[in-house]
Amino acid sequence: MKKYKVKELAELAGVSVKTLHHYDKIGLLSPAIRSEKKYRLYGENELYRLQQILFYKELAMPLTEIGEILDNRNFDQLNALMEHKKMIQNEKLRLDELVNTIDKTILQLKGKKMISDKELYRGFNSEEIENIKAESKKKFGEKEFNTSEKYLKSLSKEQFEELKNEQKEIFKNLLKLSTEDNGSETVQLEIARLYQNIRKFWGTHGSPSTQKSEFKGLAKLYVSDSSYTKVDGEIHEGFPDFLEKAMAHFAKTQL
Amino acid sequence: MKKYKVKELAELAGVSVKTLHHYDKIGLLSPAIRSEKKYRLYGENELYRLQQILFYKELAMPLTEIGEILDNRNFDQLNALMEHKKMIQNEKLRLDELVNTIDKTILQLKGKKMISDKELYRGFNSEEIENIKAESKKKFGEKEFNTSEKYLKSLSKEQFEELKNEQKEIFKNLLKLSTEDNGSETVQLEIARLYQNIRKFWGTHGSPSTQKSEFKGLAKLYVSDSSYTKVDGEIHEGFPDFLEKAMAHFAKTQL
DNA sequence: CTTTGACCCTTCCCTTAGGTCATAGACTAT
C-alpha cells in the first residue's frame, strides 16, 4: 500500500493542501492513519475517495451532500443525482430570466445615451457654461475645478438637469421649513439631500474632513452672497442665515 | 421629504432590517441622517437607491459591484451589464456540461443495478448465506446483527464481492508484512484499510468508543479461532498474534 | 554535526450576504 503525505496527495489530485486539511476537519476525507508526529498519511483508498469527491464537486454539489452520498455507498446515489439534476435545470431557467431582464435593461439604457467628452457642455448655451464654470472655480479653486470638470463629463445632460431640478426643489422645501428649528429631523433630512446633491455635482474626491470643511465653506458662501440662495429668482430675508446654521449643524452632527 | 425608520423602509422594500444594517455597514446604502438617538433615518432618495440595489441584486450581482455601478452613476453601467450578461451566459454553458455529465453518470449507475430487499442474498449460495449470518451474529450479537443486515441491503452484489476481495488482498498483504514491526507505518496503513473495510461491511453504527472496543474484540476473535485468519485457505503460524497486536496498536493510536 | 530549506502541524482571522441571539436603551399606549 502506497502512502501519501498531504502535499503528495494534493499534487496528485490537483487540490491545495488547505483543502485536504479542510476535508479532514469536516470529516469528508480523513487520512488513513496519523504518523507518530501527527503527519497525515493517506493510502490509495483515500486517493480513490478524493477523486470521487472531486467528481461530485464539479457537479456543484455541496460537500455535506457529497459526504452523505459517498458514505451511503450507492444507496440513493441515483436518486441524489436526479434530484441534483433538477436543481441545476431550475438554476438554468433562473439564469434565462436574468438574461432577459438584463437585455431589457440594456435596451433602456441605450435609449438614454451617454455624454461624450466633446459633448459635455453641448446642450447648455454659452451663458450657462460660463455660469457653471465660474461657480465651480469660486467654490473650489482652480485645482479642484479640474477634477470636478472631469467628473462632470460622466454625467449626461439629462442627469445634469435632473440634479439642477432637485437642487431647486430642495431650496424650495427648505424655504418652507425655514420657520422650524434648523436642527430638526425634517430640516436635517432635507439638508442631507442637499449634501448628496452637491456631492453628485462635484464628485466625492477628498477626505471626509476635507469634504466637511468644503461643505461648511459653501454654507458661508451662501451667507456672503445671497444670490446663491435665490428661490424662484427671489432673495428671501433670513434664509441664507437659516441655511448656514442648518448646514453647520449637519456638518457637526453627521459628518 | 418623507422619513423612514429602518423597519419602515425594510417593509416598504421587502427586505429585513438586518439587511439594511448590513448595507449601512458596507457603505452600500447609508441613512440620510442619524437621529439624535442614533436611529437611522432614510429619505426618499434612499428608497430609490434601495430599489436599484434590489434590482441589480436580482441579477445575481455581488453587492460590491452594485455599489460601484450605482456610484459611477451611469458611467459604465451599460458595460457592466454586458459583462455581467456574458458571465451569466458562461455559467449557463457550465451548467449544460454539468447536466451532460450527470446524465452519463446516471446511465452508468443504472447499469450496476441496486440490490432489492428480496435480492439481498441472491447470488450467494445457501452455504455462503449461513456463513455470513453466523459470522455476523458471533461478532456483534443478535441486536447488532439486525442493524448490519439492514445495512448490507444497501450494497450491491458487486460491491459486496469487491469488499470480500479487498479483504482477501489485505490479509495477503499483512501476511507479507508480518515480519515487520506491527506498529510501523506500512503495517498500520494496511490495518487502517482493514478497519475501513470492516466498517463498510458492518456499517458505521455505534459511538467511537463502541467501535474501538468492537475492533479490539474482533482482534481477539482472530486469535481465538485461527480459521478466521486463513490466507489462501491456509493457517499461518504466528499470524493471528501479529494481527491482534497490530490491530490493538491501531485502536490505541488511531481511534 | 549542524544548518538550511522544504515540509508538516495547529490556531486565528478573513471572505458573502446576511441570520440569529443577547443586551441595553428608546418610544408608545394603557
Add this chain to the structure above:
DNA sequence: ATAGTCTATGACCTAAGGGAAGGGTCAAAG
C-alpha cells in the same frame, strides 16, 4: 408606571477554503 414594540451594537454562525503566524520535523549539503 409599566408593558410591548422598536432601535442600537456586538458576537457568533453559515460554505469552502485562503493566508499568515508560530513552531515542530525531515533530508540533504556544508
